Amino acid sequence: DQQVKQNSPSLSVQEGRISILNCDxxxxxxDYFLWYKKYPAEGPTFLISISSIKDKNEDGRFTxxxxxSAKHLSLHIVPSQPGDxxxxxxxxxxxxxxxxxxxxGKGTLLTVNP
Amino acid sequence: EAQVTQNPxxxxxxTGKKLTVTCSQNMNHEYMSWYRQDPGLGLRQIYYSMxxxxxxxxxxxxxxxxxxxxxxxxxxxxxxxxPNQTSLYFCASMRWGQLNQPQHFGDxxxxxxx
Numbered sequence: 001d002q003q004v005k006q007n008s009p010s011l012s013v014q015e016g017r018i019s020i021l022n023c024d025x026x027x028x029x030x031d032y033f034l035w036y037k038k039y040p041a042e043g044p045t046f047l048i049s050i051s052s053i054k055d056k057n058e059d060g061r062f063t064x065x066x067x068x069s070a071k072h073l074s075l076h077i078v079p080s081q082p083g084d085x086x087x088x089x090x091x092x093x094x095x096x097x098x099x100x101x102x103x104x105g106k107g108t109l110l111t112v113n114p
Numbered sequence: 115e116a117q118v119t120q121n122p123x124x125x126x127x128x129t130g131k132k133l134t135v136t137c138s139q140n141m142n143h144e145y146m147s148w149y150r151q152d153p154g155l156g157l158r159q160i161y162y163s164m165x166x167x168x169x170x171x172x173x174x175x176x177x178x179x180x181x182x183x184x185x186x187x188x189x190x191x192x193x194x195x196x197p198n199q200t201s202l203y204f205c206a207s208m209r210w211g212q213l214n215q216p217q218h219f220g221d222x223x224x225x226x227x228x
Contacts (some may be wrong), residue, residue: 004156038217043219043220044204045159046216046218047215049216051213051214078211095213099159099172100145101162102217104157106155
């Protein structure tokens with residue numbers, strides 16, 4: 001049973017436009033959410049996170065929105081740049097759990113076209 | 115530079131030949147973890163360690179062993195590798211004791227078991 005879902009395997013946007021990546025989760029115990037970016041032949045790189053006490057967190061061009069009632073989060077990248085082209089993973093964890101395991105979605109391949 | 119280092123990056127070997135993938139972090143992190151990434155399945159946790167001499171199973175521990183004798187190192191051991199352990203492996207570390215910290219990943223080890 002997939003607890004974190006990224007339903008779009010790929011997304012293509014034009015440079016300078018907004019990229020919106022979506023993620024849904026089913027486990028109501030998740031209270032910390034992260035986005036990672038991954039380039040080929042590299043490990044996932046932490047991008048931005050949000051705890052369940054917030055509904056928005058912003059860091060430069062990246063903003064994460066959390067809708068707890070819908071169990072949905074999204075990552076907005078504005079403006080998108082060609083260097084943002086990568087696979088983006090949504091991940092979630094239970095901060096009160098005995099294991100800090102991250103549960104990952106399957107990823108969305110973002111392509112930003114010049 | 116703060117980093118998680120895995121070795122080797124690539125390995126092709128045969129069924130039954132014991133192998134060890136090393137993981138080392140220079141951030142003095144208490145928590146370390148191993149994940150494997152398989153097509154269509156995302157990243158899944160194999161084992162984790164909360165601190166020296168404290169390890170426990172993740173979601174897919176069968177066929178793997180770990181040890182945590184030093185804070186900086188967390189090797190993954192395959193005593194008798196089998197083809198179903200062909201995968202991309204990532205080691206991660208995190209500062210423990212502070213709420214909501216991201217995990218930092220190594221660049222991965224691609225194992226092929228023939």
